[in-house]
Amino acid sequence: MNIIDPKIEQYAIEKSTTPTLCGEVEEHTRATQRLHHMMVGKLEASVLGMLIKSMKAKRVLEFGTFTGYSALAMAEFLPEDGEIITVDMNKETTELARSFWDKTPVAGKIKALNGSGAEVLESLANEKFDLIFVDADKRGYMNYFIKGLEMLNDGGAVVIDNVLWSGKVVEGFIADQEEDRQTAHIKEFNDYVASRADLFKTYLPIRDGIYVVLKNA
Numbered sequence: 001m002n003i004i005d006p007k008i009e010q011y012a013i014e015k016s017t018t019p020t021l022c023g024e025v026e027e028h029t030r031a032t033q034r035l036h037h038m039m040v041g042k043l044e045a046s047v048l049g050m051l052i053k054s055m056k057a058k059r060v061l062e063f064g065t066f067t068g069y070s071a072l073a074m075a076e077f078l079p080e081d082g083e084i085i086t087v088d089m090n091k092e093t094t095e096l097a098r099s100f101w102d103k104t105p106v107a108g109k110i111k112a113l114n115g116s117g118a119e120v121l122e123s124l125a126n127e128k129f130d131l132i133f134v135d136a137d138k139r140g141y142m143n144y145f146i147k148g149l150e151m152l153n154d155g156g157a158v159v160i161d162n163v164l165w166s167g168k169v170v171e172g173f174i175a176d177q178e179e180d181r182q183t184a185h186i187k188e189f190n191d192y193v194a195s196r197a198d199l200f201k202t203y204l205p206i207r208d209g210i211y212v213v214l215k216n217a
């Protein structure tokens with residue numbers, strides 16, 4: 001469901017800086033993938049770009065590559081010596097993503113890892129990042145968040161996608177809503193982040209809800 005009226009969203013997109021390299025991946029994904037709505041889209045990509053530019057981020061870690069839209073958008077917004085490591089358990093979509101990235105001048109900034117997010121998170125535990133974007137595995141949100149915070153440079157951010165869960169986290173927003181397990185997980189996660197008085201956080205009702213959380217801001 002649309003949280004923002006599509007006309008308003010389109011207007012906001014037209015007035016924002018958005019990625020220029022994602023046309024092909026977006027078109028192809030829309031035409032061939034049933035779950036094409038999983039792509040972050042132009043407005044969320046612009047928010048990620050705003051964060052990358054304003055914090056002068058160089059290293060990004062992403063959970064949830066899918067067909068490569070958000071990784072490509074972030075690579076475009078990173079500086080020449082920037083790097084994004086993106087993780088997904090689906091080899092097929094990662095290969096598709098690589099085929100789009102390879103046609104762009106920013107392909108060298110993107111490293112894709114295949115595997116379970118939780119395992120890759122463990123394997124990268126000693127590395128540092130400026131931005132960690134979590135867009136996979138809703139049940140694992142708490143784990144990615146807590147461990148991700150430890151892997152952030154000071155002033156870095158964790159960004160978590162889909163925290164509105166189509167608005168289901170707000171009681172009565174959707175008629176006759178029956179709370180499912182996923183909704184309960186996301187509500188619990190949102191409550192936990194909100195309770196962390198030591199962190200600066202902004203809950204943006206853009207697309208499906210984006211939680212932006214800064215470390216030691």
Ligand SMILES: C[S@@+](CC[C@H](N)C(=O)[O-])C[C@H]1O[C@@H](n2cnc3c(N)ncnc32)[C@H](O)[C@@H]1O
Pocket residue numbers: 038039040041063064065066067068069070071087088089090093115116117118135136137140
């Ligand atoms: C919402 S999509 C990511 C969309 C992507 N960020 C974009 O903008 O196109 C979520 C992806 O997470 C992957 N995924 C789900 N659970 C996972 C897990 N436990 N570990 C790694 N990847 C996972 C899925 O295969 C899927 O491609």
